[in-house]
Amino acid sequence: MVDAIIIGAGACGLMCAVQAGFLGKQVILLEKNDKAGAKILISGGGRCNYTNLFSSPANFISQNEHFSKSTFSQWTVEDSISFFEAYGIYGQEKTLGQLFPENNKAKDIVDVFTSLCDDLGQTIRLQADVKSVQRKEDGSFAVMYEHQGKSKTLEAPAVVIASGGLPVQKMGATDFGLRIAKEFGLKIVPTAPALVPLTVTGKDAEWFASLSGNSIFCRVSNERISFEENILFTHWGLSGPAILQISSYWRPGEWVELDLLPGRNILELIEQERQQNGKRSLLTLLAQLYTRKIADALAKYLPVDKNLASLSKADLQAVEQQIHYFRVKPAGDKGYDRAEVMRGGVDTSELSSKTLEAKKVPGLYFGGECVDVTGWLGGYNFQWAWASGFVIAQRI
Ligand SMILES: Cc1cc2nc3c(=O)[nH]c(=O)nc-3n(C[C@H](O)[C@H](O)[C@H](O)COP(=O)(O)OP(=O)(O)OC[C@H]3O[C@@H](n4cnc5c(N)ncnc54)[C@H](O)[C@@H]3O)c2cc1C
Incomplete structure (x- = not known):
């Protein structure tokens, strides 16, 4: 015995x-x-x-x-x-x-x-x-x-x-x-499932899928907690360490907020760039911060073709919203086999x-x-x- x-x-x-x-x-x-x-x-x-x-x-x-x-x-x-x-x-x-x-x-x-x-x-x-x-x-x-x-x-x-x-x-x-x-x-x-990728379906699914393979260093938050690490776009939604972390705190039906430029202020950056060269387009600035693919994709939400000098107050508000408070409502998670x-x-x-x-x-x-x-x-x-x-x- x-x-x-x-x-x-x-x-x-x-x-x-x-x-x-x-x-x-x-x-x-x-x-x-x-x-x-x-x-x-x-x-x-x-x-x-x-x-x-x-x-x-x-x-x-x-x-x-x-x-x-x-x-x-x-x-x-x-x-x-x-x-x-x-x-x-x-x-x-x-x-x-x-x-x-x-x-x-x-x-x-x-x-x-x-x-x-x-x-x-x-x-x-x-x-x-x-x-x-x-x-x-x-x-x-x-x-x-x-x-x-x-x-x-x-x-x-x-x-x-x-x-x-x-x-x-x-x-x-x-x-x-x-x-x-x-x-x-x-x-x-x-x-x-926890530490698991999250899926995105519906009208935004195609946008996320189009960025598959691209990653961004983000602050990912919900009402309970936030994590600063990379997120990864995939064919079915979001993965990467910051997403896995927040997934353990996420409940179905909840939003997740992404700050795509943590620790920096996009409006201040635009202002600085404007003073140096107001003719540069918003797209050029975004392509410096992210991959070109991501900058192009942000055209869905932002007037990327405008030059920095001509961005209106409403444009700037939209930029701030999308860059610092990008909201996504995952449809679900990838289940126990990917957790x-x-x-x-x-x-x-x-x-x-x-x-x-x-x-x-x-x-x-x-x-x-x-x-x-x-x-x-x-x-x-x-x-x-x-x-x-x-x-x-x-x-x-
Ligand atoms: C892909 C992946 C990567 C990971 N990477 C990390 C990492 O890098 N760092 C980290 O901290 N954690 C990591 N984890 C999590 C970590 O592996 C687990 O938290 C840890 O293994 C749990 O240890 P455990 O002993 O409780 O269970 P396990 O290690 O899962 O061991 C349980 C064992 O029980 C056996 N078993 C189950 N039922 C029965 C039964 N009826 N009869 C006999 N045997 C049975 C199973 O076959 C298994 O071997 C990872 C998990 C996965 C899936």
């Missing part, structure tokens, strides 16, 4: 298994894929943005914004950095605190865990599709799984649900964590913030993406997965 059965050999489950091993506990990881850490391998474009130097609880969305504080005080960003450094992975900051392995290989991150599991005698059973978790009369658990066409059962005093969220089914994503939580009578915060994470999940009020154990079901733990703690884009979600795996390992 092992000390715990961990369901899911992803970021949270692998960290949990290794940390439990350091404490002399024996676990078995059950993973339905034929390899461990499938999502780690594809993360950050195969480079794995494994943490963020500026990670704090404020970068996470949850119905209880205080819930993650205890976990993050037990396993910090420095802990993630020094853990990987101990196994030869040094971080390189790309942008906005995002840390990637120096050699850009996500595989090295997975290798750290699989070789540590080997060294510590922790079993990773692949192609083990867990079907059910049942509590026995003595308080221990029976976990039933299918392996190579056969049904098998394992028993342990503790079970860790580290089976991730709904995004990217072909990577092994399932609703398993949510289903088990419901079966044990735990509440679920409604889930939705990086899931928003919502197991309601944190059901879990101890110190141990991540279900309050109603002693011995049952939830960590990683299946819990209602969703990070921003930029290494935050792995930080949560490592931290929650560590915290659970201390208790099982």
